[in-house]
Amino acid sequence: MxxxxxxxxxxxxxxxxxxxxxxxxxxxxxxxxxxxxxxxxxxxxxxxxxxxxxxxEGGPLPLAALRRSGEPDAPPPAEGDHWLCADPVNLSFAREHLLLQSFDDSQLDAEEAAELVAALNEVFTDLGQFEACTPTRWYLRLAQASKATLYPLDDVVGRPVKHFLPEGEDARLWQRTMNEAQIVLHNHPRSRAREASGLRAVNSIWLWGAGALExxxxxxxxxxxxxxxxxxxxxxxxxxxxxxxxxxxxxxxxxxxxxxxxxxxxxxxxxxxxxxxxxxxxxxxxxxxxxxxxxxxxxxxxxxxxxxxxxxxxxxxxxxxxxxxxxxxxxxxxxxxxAPAPLPLPEATPPPPPHEAR
The missing domain is CATH 3.40.720.10 (Alkaline Phosphatase, subunit A)
Incomplete structure (x- = not known):
């Protein structure tokens, strides 16, 4: 065994x-x-x-389609469908960096997820259809396949977003989409209510998981x-x-x-x-x-x-x-x-000789 x-x-x-x-x-x-x-x-x-x-292994893996087919209460994806994970995230500045944090299911509820996804669907009708299988696992069924390199959410959590922006043939489309989604979600009453209550707002989505299962x-x-x-x-x-x-x-x-x-x-x-x-x-x-x-x-x-x-x-x-x-x-x-080795401490500057002291 x-x-x-x-x-x-x-x-x-x-x-x-x-x-x-x-x-x-x-x-x-x-x-x-x-x-x-x-x-x-x-x-x-x-x-x-x-x-x-x-x-x-090798090449872009269709992680969104695979994850979507493992959702417990969702119908299986139709053959030929193209998917992206479009997970809700929070972006915030820490010093000069824009950092990304995800949510767990205890931090969002199904009702607010449904309202936020509905707002995205009103704006991005040309891209496809957003859906929320759980409060923290959202998807975008694409109208046409993506040709961008998109980084998995796990690779980005807690790190500066600028290092993980979309790359590839239609990277500008997805960078623009994420920027526009930030505006939609930041201005949504649900996000405003969360901020007023001292909670982290859903102020962006992270798109990832493109690829075809060959x-x-x-x-x-x-x-x-x-x-x-x-x-x-x-x-x-x-x-x-x-x-x-x-x-x-x-x-x-x-x-x-x-x-x-x-x-x-x-x-x-x-x-x-x-x-x-x-x-x-x-x-x-x-x-x-x-x-x-x-x-x-x-x-x-x-x-x-x-x-x-x-x-x-x-x-x-x-x-x-x-x-x-x-x-x-x-x-x-x-x-x-x-564990990583501790950073070396800077060497102390020796005191000046007595005759140079002021």
Whole structure:
């Protein structure tokens, strides 16, 4: 039996004075880290790593169409349709940079999302049709295919927007569209009401995910366990069953498990939520899987943890259980080893000689 865990957000993105996982009891994870083989690869976007597990790589990936096909209550996209993700975001200035922040479902409701999408549809009738599958996952069904290079939202959150503007043949169209959408959303009564209440306004959309699906995804396992719509969409497009993440079910057959509960807390630098989620992963996944490995119930367990600077790979094999000299490796120690080096302090200017002092 083979289990693959994909855990975006497991690597805390910044250095802290105290280790981000300090004080947490993570014996199961420590055992998997210490007794398995570990490697750290260069940064690669999470969505590309997920797509590769389904046999898709190279060129623009149709992430919008794939994510749209994984939405729970939406009809599947028609063959030949072209889609963009058009997710609601907040833009704000921090010093000289315009930074982007996303929303989670607890921060927007379906009614305000519907009103904001209706306002966009009144203005952009020539581009296609906007729709909101959830309060925070919006789409644009295009009247014609896009020829722009558009950056995924996860790559842009918390970063200066100027580095991720649309590129390519019709880049100006989409730059203009996002600028005009900012005006529409900024002036909307819903946005004004949010600002008056001290909440972050939905004052822009982020367009991404263009591309055509040239090859059908390939099944990475007998079962996919996931809740995020991109993973669900990939599984549906290769005819795989999809289930909620559950360790007992994963131990019955070859399974790909996508656990993305740490992704948003890591992006938002919400350390309390991240630590709470990490404790839940230890209880529900790491500890049970470490026990199953010791008992020989798993042939192999692979953990892939895409981060914003690097990707951690951990591989545990049943055949290596007897290597008793491999000791647990504390997760907080691992995070410290991956943290960026502190910036060097400027050298102090030596005081002038006594005869030059004034």
């Amino acid at each position: 083979h289990i693959q865990l994909l855990i975006p957000g497991l690597l805390w993105p910044t250095a802290t004075l105290l280790g981000p996982a300090s004080g947490l009891t993570l014996d199961g994870l420590a055992g998997l880290l210490g007794r398995g083989s570990r490697s750290v690869l260069a940064f690669e976007p999470y969505d590309r790593q997920l797509a590769r597990l389904f046999g898709l 090859h059908a995804p390939q099944a990475p396992a007998a079962l996919v366990q996931a809740t995020d719509p991109l993973s669900v969409g990939l599984a549906r497009n290769c005819g795989l069953p999809v289930a909620m993440p559950d360790v007992s079910a994963a131990l019955r057959q070859d399974t790909l498990v996508v656990l993305d509960g740490l992704r948003l807390p890591a992006q938002a630098l919400d350390l309390d939520a991240w630590r709470t989620g990490l404790e839940a992963l230890e209880r529900d996944w790491f500890a049970p899987l470490a026990t199953a490995l010791k008992r020989g119930r798993i042939d192999s367990l692979h953990i892939t943890a895409p981060g914003d600077r690097a990707t951690l790979l951990v591989a545990n094999q049943r055949s290596e259980r007897w290597k008793f000299w491999r000791k647990p490796y504390a997760f907080d120690d691992l995070l410290k080893s991956l």
